[in-house]
Amino acid sequence: MSVRAQLLMPEGFLWGCATAAHQVEGDSVDDWSQWEEGAGRIYQNQRSGAACEWWRGRFGEDFDRAATLRNNAQRLSIAWSRIEPQEGQFDDAAIGRYREMLVALHDRGMKPMVTLHHFTNPIWFAERGGWLSEEAPALFVRYVRRAVEGLADLCQLWCTLNEPMVLATQGYLFGYWPPGHKSMDDMARAAANLLRAHAAAYHAIKSVQPNSQVGYAHHHLGLQPKAPAFWHRPAAQAADQLMNVAFNDALLTGVFKLPFRRAIAVASAKGALDWLGVQYYQERLATFNPLKLGNAIGTEKPKGVPVGPKDWGGLVPQNLFGVIERLYKRYGKPIYVTESGVPDPEDTLRRQWIVESVRALWRALGFNYPVRGYFFWSLLDNFEWAEGYDPRYSFGLYQTNFQTQQRTQRLSAVLYREICAQNGLSAEIVAQYVPELLPKLFPGESGAPQVRLKERY
Ligand code: IFM
Numbered sequence: 107m108s109v110r111a112q113l114l115m116p117e118g119f120l121w122g123c124a125t126a127a128h129q130v131e132g133d134s135v136d137d138w139s140q141w142e143e144g145a146g147r148i149y150q151n152q153r154s155g156a157a158c159e160w161w162r163g164r165f166g167e168d169f170d171r172a173a174t175l176r177n178n179a180q181r182l183s184i185a186w187s188r189i190e191p192q193e194g195q196f197d198d199a200a201i202g203r204y205r206e207m208l209v210a211l212h213d214r215g216m217k218p219m220v221t222l223h224h225f226t227n228p229i230w231f232a233e234r235g236g237w238l239s240e241e242a243p244a245l246f247v248r249y250v251r252r253a254v255e256g257l258a259d260l261c262q263l264w265c266t267l268n269e270p271m272v273l274a275t276q277g278y279l280f281g282y283w284p285p286g287h288k289s290m291d292d293m294a295r296a297a298a299n300l301l302r303a304h305a306a307a308y309h310a311i312k313s314v315q316p317n318s319q320v321g322y323a324h325h326h327l328g329l330q331p332k333a334p335a336f337w338h339r340p341a342a343q344a345a346d347q348l349m350n351v352a353f354n355d356a357l358l359t360g361v362f363k364l365p366f367r368r369a370i371a372v373a374s375a376k377g378a379l380d381w382l383g384v385q386y387y388q389e390r391l392a393t394f395n396p397l398k399l400g401n402a403i404g405t406e407k408p409k410g411v412p413v414g415p416k417d418w419g420g421l422v423p424q425n426l427f428g429v430i431e432r433l434y435k436r437y438g439k440p441i442y443v444t445e446s447g448v449p450d451p452e453d454t455l456r457r458q459w460i461v462e463s464v465r466a467l468w469r470a471l472g473f474n475y476p477v478r479g480y481f482f483w484s485l486l487d488n489f490e491w492a493e494g495y496d497p498r499y500s501f502g503l504y505q506t507n508f509q510t511q512q513r514t515q516r517l518s519a520v521l522y523r524e525i526c527a528q529n530g531l532s533a534e535i536v537a538q539y540v541p542e543l544l545p546k547l548f549p550g551e552s553g554a555p556q557v558r559l560k561e562r563y
Contacts, residue, residue, distance in 0.1 A: 109546045113468040114530035120217060120479025121526040122179035123172055123503065124445050125160075126224035126268065127188075129488040130168075130194050132157035138225065138491075141284035152494035159511055168513070171504060172485055173214040175519060176526040179482045180211050181223035181444060183268065184257075187228040190249045201256035208260035219442070219481070220261045221323065222250050222266040225283070236285055237296035238276070243303040250307040251314060258315045265383055265444060266307040269325040270300040271349050282492050294364050297344070300314060301356055301372050301512065308378035321381035323444040324507040326350055326429050328389035328422065341403045342392035354382070356418035358437060361551065381478065382437055383444030386429050388419035414449050414497035421455060422450060423462035430470040430477060440476040443467065447483035449490075451500040456518040457540045465529050465547060482522060486513055 128134050134154060142153045158164060172180055189198040203275035212217045221245070227236060233247060239245075254264065267273075277527035287293075304322050310322050327349045331338035346367040356362040360376030363369040390405040398404070407413050408420040423446075430441055448459045460482070469476050487502035489495060495508055503519035506512075521539040525531060532536040536544050545552040 110533045111551050112528070112530055112532045113465060113547075114528070115468065115471065118527070119477075119529060120179035120219075120442070120481075121529075122177045122181060122216065122219075122479065122481045123175070123485035124181040124483050125485055125488065126183045126221065127489070128154060128157075128224065128486075130158040130165075130486070131161040131185065133160050133161050134185065134226065135191070135229065136185065136189065136226040137229055137236070137284045140229060141286070148492055149494035149496040152493075154489040155491050156508075156511075157501070158506055160207075164511065166210055168504075169207075169210050169214055169216070170470060170486060171515075172216060172329070175503065175523040177216055178259040178526070179217040179219060179479055179481070180356045180485075181219040181221065183224035183265075184209065184253060185226060185255075186223060186231070186246075187226060189253055189256075190228055193228075193234075193245075194248075196252050198256075201253065203496040204253075204257060205260060208257060210403055212260065217263065218261045219263040219265055219444070219479075220257065221265040221268050222253060223266065223275055223303075227517050232285060235484065237278070237299045237303075238292060239299070242299045243306045246303040247306040247310050251310050252319075254311050254314045258318075262315065262318050264311050264320045266304045266311075266320065266322045267300060268323045270304065270322070271297060271353055272300050272325045274300060275348070289394040290366075294367050297353070297364065298362055298370060298372065299450075301353060301362055301375055304357075305372065305374040305378040307499055309374065319380045321383050321439075321442070323383035323385055324350075324354060324433075325385045325387075326433070328386070328419070328425055328429070329392050329405070330389065330408070332393045338392055338394050341394035344403055345392045345405060346449075354433070354437060379437070379439055381440040381442055382433055383442050383446035384429060384433060385483070386426050387445075387447070388432075389425065390413060390419040412455060421459065422464055423448075423459045426463050426466035427469045430466070430475055431473065434470075434475040440478050441470075442478050443480045445481060445483040446554045447501045449499045449501055450504075451497045451559065453516040453518055456503075456516070457521050458543065460518060460522055460525070461531060461536060461540050461543055461547070464525055468516070468530065 184204050208218050269511040274293050274297035277289045278296045281288040308320050311318050329342050329346050331342040347365045352364050356375045357379045360373045361369050361371050391408050393404045396402050411420040446463050448455050450456045484501045486504040487500045487506040489500040504513040524535045534547040
């Protein structure tokens, strides 16, 4: 039997999906559930409500689905608001519930990665000033210590914060998310406190569990200057510094430098990272328009590449290679792709996204960049923040019917299962699920014309 071409990952590579507490658990009481009550903030004024009913017990059936996909890992988040619903009062039953979830993952052969903060906060914390308060890092770390002590026998792989710069900009600069501020100063202050919180959490987790592996999830926004580049390039550089560079550099140097702000020292951040999580979704063009007072730097959708719905940017999954290369060359840390996915209700773009992303991982591994795992966003459609349950923002390998809680497998799920089962890509998989990519990925297997030796010499 002839062996057909394959792009395989090293043994022990982690394959999984990612979810977040507020987006799947349902029945959340936190600053986001409060925010959802305000008119005009969420698509069609929806509420997260029951979400995917994980808190009511449906996590088990969804973990069965993940196991069917041959996942050997799973990234989920735990909610601070459940574990510390009132300031200083910890709920052991909530920790118990999360223990059940982690046991359920182990029982199904999946290694958990637990995120300690994925955008949402307890209401009491928000009322105390949220991430603007000087006490925020200490309050966060008290919860982290408690949560890690309660779960340490079930998890060694911790993700402190999810996309802190997205939280800082959406919540404090653009006002789209709670607390709805529109202030550069507030954004900078919140971001610095998130950095301090990450560093404090890193050190606290290490003291509770010295053999833990601790990182954070960085949202990497692909940015190019709009033409003419000489005019727009400074805008691209500033946006890149804000979204992609400042937080990560602070973990290398202990100095936090946002664009147009003075650098500040956060010494505890220096070296506070065992691994770096990367979440890569979209490409945008940076623009500079001096006539837009106070708003001169912006971004827009690129042209000439497929784009996502509404103002979602360009879909260029093969760029994941360059993102990994850039991050590894600068920070030298092992990398997990902690999220990667595409809003795609009809499942017409997702298979190509997955295959191109996996090929990018394989290329990165070929350069010996230490990529340790890939977590697809997301296992199932869920509550997409300000987009609510807008069907255009369906990210799941499984479609969720939010009326009936029925899940329907998309073809992408079958593709992902094949990839996880084979620990990589093969010509058969590509031929079956994304045949249009076969000539590019496996030219020798595609029946494309081959150059004959005698013609070459
Ligand atoms: O749903 C979000 C997730 O919470 C954080 N990263 C991006 C995803 C898709 O927008």
